[in-house]
Structure formats: structure tokens, C-alpha cells
Amino acid sequence: MTLGTLWLLIDVVFWVGFFVLEGFDFGVGILHSFVSKNDVERRICVNTIGPVWDGNEVWLIVAGAVIFAAFPLWYASMFSALYLALVVLLLALIVRGVAFEYTRKVDDERWQGAFRWGLTISSALIPLLIGVGLGDLLHGLPLNGAHQYTGNFFGLLTPFGLMSGVTMLALSVLMGADYLALKTDGELHARAAKLSVRAAWVCAVIVWGFVTWAHLGLGKGFVPNVAEVVALLGVVAAALFASAGSEGWAFTAATVGVAGTVATFFAEMYPKVMVSTNPANSVTVANSASPSYTLKVMTVVALVFFPVVLVYQTWTYVVFRRRLSGPRLSANAPAVDPAPSAQG
Amino acid sequence: MAEDLARWQFAITSIYHFLFVPITIGLAFLVALLQTSWYRHEDPVKLRLTKFFGVLLLINVAIGVVTGLVQEFEFGMNWSKYSQEVGNIFGGPLAMEGLLAFFLESTFLGVWIFGWGRLSKRVHLACIWAVSAATMLSAAFIMAANSWMQHPVGYSTNPVTGQHQLTDIFALFTNPVFVWSYVHVLLASLVTATLVMLAASAWQLRKRGNEAFVATARLAIVVLVPAIILSLFVGSELGVIEGKYQPMKIAAAEAQWNTCASHCSFSLFQIGGGSNDQTPTQIIQIPSLLSILGTNSINGTIEGLNQLQAQDVATYGPGNYIPNVFIQYWSMRIMAYLAMLILALSVWGAWLAHRRRLAQSKVFLWVATWAVVLPFLVNTAGWMLAENGRQPWIVQNLMLTKNGVTPRVSSLEVWISIIAFVGIFAVMGLVDAFLMIKFSRRALEDTSETNELDHVEDGDLPELVY
Numbered sequence: 001m002t003l004g005t006l007w008l009l010i011d012v013v014f015w016v017g018f019f020v021l022e023g024f025d026f027g028v029g030i031l032h033s034f035v036s037k038n039d040v041e042r043r044i045c046v047n048t049i050g051p052v053w054d055g056n057e058v059w060l061i062v063a064g065a066v067i068f069a070a071f072p073l074w075y076a077s078m079f080s081a082l083y084l085a086l087v088v089l090l091l092a093l094i095v096r097g098v099a100f101e102y103t104r105k106v107d108d109e110r111w112q113g114a115f116r117w118g119l120t121i122s123s124a125l126i127p128l129l130i131g132v133g134l135g136d137l138l139h140g141l142p143l144n145g146a147h148q149y150t151g152n153f154f155g156l157l158t159p160f161g162l163m164s165g166v167t168m169l170a171l172s173v174l175m176g177a178d179y180l181a182l183k184t185d186g187e188l189h190a191r192a193a194k195l196s197v198r199a200a201w202v203c204a205v206i207v208w209g210f211v212t213w214a215h216l217g218l219g220k221g222f223v224p225n226v227a228e229v230v231a232l233l234g235v236v237a238a239a240l241f242a243s244a245g246s247e248g249w250a251f252t253a254a255t256v257g258v259a260g261t262v263a264t265f266f267a268e269m270y271p272k273v274m275v276s277t278n279p280a281n282s283v284t285v286a287n288s289a290s291p292s293y294t295l296k297v298m299t300v301v302a303l304v305f306f307p308v309v310l311v312y313q314t315w316t317y318v319v320f321r322r323r324l325s326g327p328r329l330s331a332n333a334p335a336v337d338p339a340p341s342a343q344g
Numbered sequence: 345m346a347e348d349l350a351r352w353q354f355a356i357t358s359i360y361h362f363l364f365v366p367i368t369i370g371l372a373f374l375v376a377l378l379q380t381s382w383y384r385h386e387d388p389v390k391l392r393l394t395k396f397f398g399v400l401l402l403i404n405v406a407i408g409v410v411t412g413l414v415q416e417f418e419f420g421m422n423w424s425k426y427s428q429e430v431g432n433i434f435g436g437p438l439a440m441e442g443l444l445a446f447f448l449e450s451t452f453l454g455v456w457i458f459g460w461g462r463l464s465k466r467v468h469l470a471c472i473w474a475v476s477a478a479t480m481l482s483a484a485f486i487m488a489a490n491s492w493m494q495h496p497v498g499y500s501t502n503p504v505t506g507q508h509q510l511t512d513i514f515a516l517f518t519n520p521v522f523v524w525s526y527v528h529v530l531l532a533s534l535v536t537a538t539l540v541m542l543a544a545s546a547w548q549l550r551k552r553g554n555e556a557f558v559a560t561a562r563l564a565i566v567v568l569v570p571a572i573i574l575s576l577f578v579g580s581e582l583g584v585i586e587g588k589y590q591p592m593k594i595a596a597a598e599a600q601w602n603t604c605a606s607h608c609s610f611s612l613f614q615i616g617g618g619s620n621d622q623t624p625t626q627i628i629q630i631p632s633l634l635s636i637l638g639t640n641s642i643n644g645t646i647e648g649l650n651q652l653q654a655q656d657v658a659t660y661g662p663g664n665y666i667p668n669v670f671i672q673y674w675s676m677r678i679m680a681y682l683a684m685l686i687l688a689l690s691v692w693g694a695w696l697a698h699r700r701r702l703a704q705s706k707v708f709l710w711v712a713t714w715a716v717v718l719p720f721l722v723n724t725a726g727w728m729l730a731e732n733g734r735q736p737w738i739v740q741n742l743m744l745t746k747n748g749v750t751p752r753v754s755s756l757e758v759w760i761s762i763i764a765f766v767g768i769f770a771v772m773g774l775v776d777a778f779l780m781i782k783f784s785r786r787a788l789e790d791t792s793e794t795n796e797l798d799h800v801e802d803g804d805l806p807e808l809v810y
Contacts, residue, residue: 043810050810051458054409055451062442064416069439079420079427080750086421087761090414091768097410098772100810101402148424148752154773228771290432293507301440309447316455319462 003291003296004289007070008273008300012266013185014066016259018059019127019168020175024251025049025056027176029096029123029235033116035180035191042116044324046100047055048183051320057093069298073147073288074273078128079151081141084272085156087308089129096122120253127168132156134265135164138214143276147283160213164265167210174199174238178251181242193242196250200239207235207261211290214268227267231260349758350422353765355731357414359724360769364408364776366723369483369530370537371401372476376469377563383469389556391425395791396783397541397560403779404593405453406695407772414765419490422758426738426748433499434489441485449478458809483529484517491522493739494730495589508730508742521589524582526729531575532726535686536719538568542693543716544784546709549702556788558703561712565693565702579635579683579726586733590740592656592665593733594638595649596672599624602648608634614673622650660741667735679725682718689715 029296049056068075079086095118103115139160142150149155177199180192211228215221234257241250269275274283289295375397382390414440419427427435448493452474459468492498498515499510516522542564545557587594601622610633611626635644649666656665689711696702703709734740738748 047458049465051454052451054454055447058442058447058450061413061416061446062439065435065439065442068419068427069414069435072428072435075420075431076424076428076750078423078752079417080424081755083421083753086417087764091416091764093413094768094772097413098406098775101406102775102779104810105403105783144752146751148750150752155756182698197786244671281548290435291507294436294510297436297510297513298439301443305443309443311452313447313451316451319455320458327610 002285002289002301003292004285005271006068006299007066007289007295008266008270008285011063012263013069014063015266016057016262017327018056018063019171019258019262020255021056021059022180023127023168023172024175025053026123026127026172027174028179029119031153031176031180031192031195032171033120035177035188035195037187041188043104044184044188045180046103046119048180050100052313052316055316057097066298070290071283071285071288072290074283075144077147077283077288078133078137078274081143082136082156084153085129085133089100089126089133091124092122092129093338095119096126103325124169127172128165132161132167133163134168134262135161137274138164138265138269139218139225140275140277140282143274143278143281143283145281147274147276147281163213167206167207170199170203170206170318171235171254171261172217174203174235174254175258176239178242178247178254181247182251183323189323193245193247195241196247196273197239200235200242200250200254203257204232204239206237207231207257210261211264214264218268220268225264225267227260227263229260231257231264234258234260263290280309345754346758348751349755349762350749350753351745353422353758353762354418355566356762357411357418357765357769358731359552359727360445361408361411361415362723362727363415363720363773363775364404364411365483366402366529366533366536366719367404367540368408369479369533370535371404371478371540372472373534373622374537374541374563374567375401376472376476378560379469379472379778389788391560391561392788392791393556396786396788397544399783399791400544400780403776403783404459407776409450410772411769421761422750422753423738424746424750424753426743429748430508430739433496433508433516434492436513437485437489437492437516438511441482445482445485447476449475449482452478479649480530483533485524487529488516488519488522491525493521494525494586494734495519495521496739496742506610512603519587519769521582521738524578524585528575528578528726530580530721531571531578532719534567535575536723538564538571539686539719542568543713546712547624547784548788549721550706550709550713551785552787554788555703555704561693562697565690565697568686568690569694572683572690576683576687579679581640583637584640586730590733591647592649592652592667593672593729594666595647595652596669596733597676598634598638598646599669599673600646600648601650603651604634604646605649606635606643606645607632608638608644610637612632613677650697663693663736663744665736667733671732671756675725675728675732679722679729682722682725686715686718686722 028045028049032042036042036045044164064075067078072134080155099122100118103112103119106112133156136158141155141158144150173246174196177192177196181189181196184192200213209232211224213226215224232256237253238250238257241253265275271285272282273285273288276282373393378390378394378397381387384395419434453470456468456471456475457465459471463471497519498510498512499508500511541560545561545564548554548557549561583594583597598608598610600608609629609631612628612630614624614626616624632642634646635642638644638646649669653665657663692708693702693712696705698706736745737743738745
């Protein structure tokens with residue numbers, strides 16, 4: 001295996017980590033406006049991901065930074081091609097990033113409503129847009145000899161790209177529902193658990209459509225690859241486990257389904273990383289990888305520090321492992337008293 | 345056109361980003377100090393103060409993080425040729441920043457916010473120190489990357505393909521420009537955050553008469569005095585080092601059009617002196633000061649812009665290699681003069697603190713509240729001096745800015761993104777300022793009614809913070 005391929009694998013690990021971890025917190029961000037019956041329940045939802053969402057988002061940043069350092073040409077071609085889509089993505093990331101901290105800082109319904117819907121909409125837009133982007137890489141975009149995109153914004157809305165976006169959005173909702181089922185109690189838990197079954201079956205259909213299109217539709221032959229099989233089995237298993245009430249296993253299976261789906265993009269492209277409609281101009285591992293010295297330095301850094309990151313991030317999930325149920329307001333939050341009206 | 349727009353966009357977004365970054369770096373450190381004081385002495389007032397300034401920290405971190413994301417994306421979106429050609433060098437520190445610093449900061453910040461009462465006091469204290477260390481580590485990687493643009497080291501250029509490639513990662517972290525500018529940025533961050541802490545404390549003392557804030561005003565002054573003095577010294581030394589590698593930057597900062605052999609004087613002000621005006625009227629000249637500032641020697645030679653231009657044309661071919669002199673001249677002076685004002689304020693504060701009259705001097709408290717605008721002007725001027733002074737290069741003497749832009753992105757697309765970012769930054773800036781002021785003015789008693797935090801009750805519920 002070349003160093004370039006190794007770094008593609010490492011980058012896929014970051015993309016998978018990102019979609020698994022932020023997948024559920026995007027899902028919670030979307031669902032908190034819909035599964036909750038009152039303000040306290042909404043707060044419970046948001047607080048299930050409160051301690052971890054920021055650390056989860058770093059997976060996206062590192063996934064991007066790894067492309068910058070390890071595959072500069074890929075980074076340059078992809079980010080300039082997806083230009084306006086990335087502007088929208090950044091706006092969504094900005095709104096979402098401040099919404100957590102700012103929503104409860106002012107005791108005013110309009111203020112809180114604005115940030116609540118900001119969180120909801122941005123949580124849906126981000127996986128949708130990144131899904132479209134990844135789908136476009138695999139589907140292929142018109143690139144010139146310098147690997148520069150020659151189309152416009154609307155050229156990014158390829159049918160397969162849109163399908164990919166919908167797939168990542170749906171999987172995020174599924175992860176969110178599974179996560180809420182794991183982390184809440186009482187009626188909220190019952191609603192989330194019910195939703196997680198339905199979401200899993202809907203996802204199973206969507207993922208089936210996605211992998212079929214990715215493989216058969218894009219002309220990759222009849223026998224699916226491992227990633228696609230894993231993706232489909234994972235989501236189906238998530239549905240079955242959720243129906244049986246095994247929430248831990250349902251969440252785990254959904255994780256596997258997401259991992260398979262994300263891996264599908266890269267497995268179908270390999271050794272390309274950004275397909276061009278003119279095959280000669282595609283960006284590949286070989287033509288975009290950094291010289292070996294850079295990759296060696298990064299390999300050493302990753303080998304030493306990535307395990308440390310995994311250890312302390314895992315520790316945070318252990319610290320905050322309990323289910324959330326009752327209202328207990330923090331001293332950090334401004335005085336908002338949700339208790340009386342919310343006890344129904 | 346697209347190049348100019350891309351430059352405007354990067355200037356706007358990075359200046360905006362750096363309004364929040366120094367508060368985060370400095371305030372994380374100060375909050376960690378406050379929490380350590382509470383941990384040691386168990387004084388409940390210290391706990392409230394920790395939480396009071398902790399909220400200000402969190403309000404800023406949120407917006408600092410998201411504006412940083414814009415930067416990372418912009419390299420690929422607007423500067424794709426730059427990214428493609430030097431990504432294997434410049435991208436390395438950015439990837440390391442994510443892996444080593446950003447994970448650490450974000451993860452432990454989340455644990456710190458939600459960990460009150462759930463973690464032992466010692467572990468919880470360790471979390472805020474981890475956050476503080478991570479913010480400083482993060483700045484190290486970013487400054488290593490930026491310093492490489494100011495003074496590229498540790499790379500070689502392939503004679504056949506013309507590609508630049510990394511050959512020595514350690515050179516990026518021993519780069520003299522990095523060492524001095526990194527320390528300069530850390531000190532500037534401490535100056536910024538202490539002035540924020542001092543302003544909030546001064547307002548509380550003046551309007552609410554809450555003597556608890558004497559402690560934070562004193563803490564701010566104790567950190568501010570050495571930070572501003574060292575910052576002036578380090579900044580001056582950085583000027584000498586940059587003068588060696590980037591003589592244009594320093595010559596333009598003094599509007600020195602023709603070489604001055606020794607005992608060069610420094611002008612306090614000048615009239616005229618636009619980018620092409622070679623004979624501005626200089627007012628109040630201090631003899632020999634420029635030689636000392638630029639070279640550490642009274643006999644030092646300051647090369648003139650015209651001579652440097654001729655040398656650069658001979659070396660790099662035809663072109664204009666002189667940065668915008670007007671911006672250089674005035675950003676240098678705004679930075680230095682306002683820093684002197686901060687120094688004066690800090691000495692005044694130190695004297696009052698020594699006489700134990702901080703809470704009584706209404707004039708000082710009023711001035712200290714308004715002084716909060718100074719560090720932001722100083723920081724912005726400092727970055728304009730550093731970045732404008734590198735022009736027309738994106739990497740000094742290696743790659744021109746105009747050769748770094750994305751070839752196929754249209755002016756329309758860059759306009760759309762500028763409008764989008766400026767729009768959302770304006771809204772978020774107002775929201776941030778509103779929240780900072782609101783939470784700086786709230787009563788200390790509102791921060792925490794309970795002192796449940798010293799003992800972890802088993803089986804209790806995690807708190808609803810958000």
C-alpha cells in the first residue's frame with residue numbers, strides 16, 4: 001500500500017467518524033423541534049449532545065485539513081468547485097455553532113425561537129450539503145486539464161449528488177432518533193424509540209436506492225462491494241434491533257450502516273478521489289498526494305496523537321453516559337423557569 | 345478583479361476572526377487562574393467570579409470557532425493555486441492544529457461546561473487548564489503556518505517540476521519569525537483578555553459597587569503590566585527580524601523611500617505620504633530612533649523602498665514589489681501609540697492597586713471600561729502591518745499573491761460569498777456584543793445560587809446547560 005492510499009484510508013476514517021458522531025448530533029438538532037412536546041423536552045434533547053457536539057465537529061475540520069495537507073490538489077479542486085455550496089455550508093455551520101451557546105442566553109421567545117429554528121435548519125442543511133458534495137465527487141464533474149471545475153453552481157446539483165445528500169440527511173435523522181432513544185427517559189424516550197423504528201425502515205429503502213445507484217447506476221458491474229453490503233445490512237439491522245427494543249444494538253447497527261455508506265463513496269471512486277466527466281482529468285490518489293516526506297511526518301503525528309484523542313473523547317462519553325430526564329437548570333444558564341407549565 | 349475581491353474577503357474574515365481569538369486564548373487562561381484560586385482557597389466568591397467570566401469566555405469561543413472555519417475553507421475556495429502548490433507544507437501545521445489542539449480544546453471545553461458537580465474538583469480544574477493549553481497550542485500551529493508565508497523555511501523546490509516541497513518540518517517551528525511572532529500573539533492575547541476582564545470589573549465596581557470585582561481588577565492588572573511591557577519589547581524585536589527577511593515591510597512602515605545609512609530618524613506623524621507620494625511632510629522627527637527600532641543599532645542602515653524595488657526587479661523580474669505605504673505607515677503607528685496608551689493605563693492601575701484605591705478612583709474605572717476598545721484596534725493594526733507588508737507576495741519571495749488565486753472562480757461568486765459572510769458576521773457581531781455587554785453587567789449573585797459543586801452526588805441528573 002502506498003503512503004497516499006494509507007492517507008486516503010485515514011481520511012476516510014475521519015469522514016466516517018464525523019458522520020457517525022455528528023450524524024447523531026445533526027439528527028438530534030433536527031429532531032429536537034419535532035419530537036418534543038414542550039420546552040423542557042427540547043432542552044433535554046439539546047443537552048444530550050451538549051457536552052460532545054463541539055468535539056464531534058472537529059472530525060469534519062480534521063477530515064478537511066487532512067485533505068489540504070495530504071492531497072493539496074484534491075483540496076484545491078474540490079473546494080473551488082463546490083464554491084457556492086460551501087458558502088451555504090459555512091453559513092449553516094456558523095449558525096449552528098453559535099446556536100447551542102446563545103439560545104438560552106436571552107429569556108425571550110422570539111430570540112429562542114430564532115436560534116432553535118436556526119439549529120434545526122442548519123442541522124439538516126449540513127449533512128444534506130456535504131452529502132451532495134461527496135456524491136458529486138463520485139458522480140463526476142466537468143474538470144479541465146488543470147483539474148479545475150468548469151461548470152456553475154447549478155451543475156453541482158447532479159441527480160446522484162442530490163440522492164447522496166438525501167441519504168446522508170436521512171441517516172443523520174436515524175442516528176439522532178437512535179441516540180435520543182438511548183439517552184432519554186419517559187414519554188420523550190417512547191416517542192424517540194418509535195421514531196427510530198420508522199426512520200430505520202425509511203433509511204433502509206433510501207440506502208438500498210443509494211448503493212444500487214452508486215454501483216449499478218454508475219456502471220460498476222453487478223456484484224456490490226463490501227462497503228455497500230455493510231451499509232445496507234447495518235441499516236436493516238438497526239430497524240430490526242429498534243423494533244425489538246434493543247436500543248444499544250440499534251444505535252451500533254446504525255453506526256455500521258453510516259460507516260458503510262460513507263465508505264461507499266470512496267470505495268467506488270478509488271483510486272480516484274474526484275471523478276471528472278472527462279476521465280483523463282480526474283483527481284486521483286497518485287496525482288494529488290503530497291510528497292512522501294510530508295506524508296511520513298503526518299503518519300508519525302497521527303500514530304502518536306490520534307490514539308490519545310480517541311481515549312479522551314471516549315472518556316467524555318463515559319462521563320456523560322446517563323439518560324437525561326428531569327429539568328434541572330444549570331447555574332451557567334440564565335434564569336429560565338420552565339418547570340410549572342412543563343410538568344404535563 | 346477576482347484577486348482583489350479574494351483579498352478583501354480574506355482580510356475581512358481574518359480580521360473579524362481575530363477579534364475573538366485573543367479573547368479566547370487570554371480569557372481561558374484567566375478563568376483557569378480564577379478557578380485554581382477557588383480550588384485552593386474554597387472561597388465561594390471566586391467560584392462565582394470563575395462562572396461569571398467563564399460565560400464571557402463561552403460566548404466568545406462559539407463565534408471564534410465558527411469564524412475560524414471560514415478561514416480553513418477560504419484557502420481552497422479562493423486560493424486554490426496557493427493551496428495546491430504549497431499545501432504539502434502549509435497544510436501540515438493546519439492538520440496538526442486540528443489533531444493536536446482543536447480536538448483537545450473542543451472536547452475539554454464541553455466537559456468543562458457540563459462537568460460542574462459531575463467531576464471531582466481536581467479533574468474539572470484540569471479540564472479548563474487543558475482548554476487553556478489547547479488554545480495556546482492551536483495558536484502555535486497557525487502562527488507556524490503564517491510565519492512560513494512571511495519567511496519560508498524547511499522546503500526545497502524541485503528543479504524539474506518547479507514544485508515546492510517540505511523537507512524539514514522542524515524548521516517551521518524554529519523559524520525565528522515564528523518564535524517571535526508566536527510569543528507576540530500570546531502576549532497580545534493576554535493584553536486583550538485582561539483589558540476585557542478589567543473593563544467588566546471596572547464597570548461592576550463603578551455601577552454596582554460590588555467589591556468582589558476588586559479581585560478580578562487586580563488579577564487583570566497583575567497580568568496586564570508584564571504582558572504589555574513584554575509585548576512592546578517582543579514586537580520591537582520582531583520588527584528587527586522581519587526587517588532582515590522582509591526589508592520592504594519595515595521600509596514601508598516608515599515611508600522610507602530612499603536608503604538612510606545610519607542615525608535614521610523616526611517620524612511621529614506625517615501629512616500626505618500616500619502610496620506614491622515620496623515627499624510627505626514629516627512632523628516631529630526623533631533622531632536615530634528608526635535605526636534603533638529597525639536594527640537594534642544607532643548606526644543601522646534602513647534600506648529605502650526605491651532601492652529595494654530596484655533589487656527586487658533585478659531578482660524577480662519586472663513588477664511592483666512595494667506594499668501599500670499608507671497602510672504600513674499608519675498601522676505601525678496606530679499599533680505602537682495605542683499600545684503606549686495601554687501601558688500608561690496599566691501603570692496607573694498598578695499604582696492604584698498598590699495603594700489599594702482601585703475601587704475608589706471613579707476616573708480610572710471609567711477610563712478602564714472604555715479602554716476595552718483599544719486592544720482590538722491594536723491587534724487589527726498589528727495584523728495589517730504584518731500581512732499588508734508581505735504584499736505583493738503570498739509567500740515572501742516565492743509566490744505572488746496574484747498567482748495564488750483560484751483561476752476559474754468568477755467575481756460574481758466571490759461577491760456573493762463576501763456579501764454572505766459580511767452579512768452574517770454583522771448580525772453575529774451584534775449578537776455577540778449584546779451578549780458580552782449583558783453578561784458583563786449582570787449581578788454576580790446571578791451566576792450561581794448553589795454551591796453543590798464541591799461534591800458529586802451519585803445518581804444525580806446531568807444539568808441542562810443549554
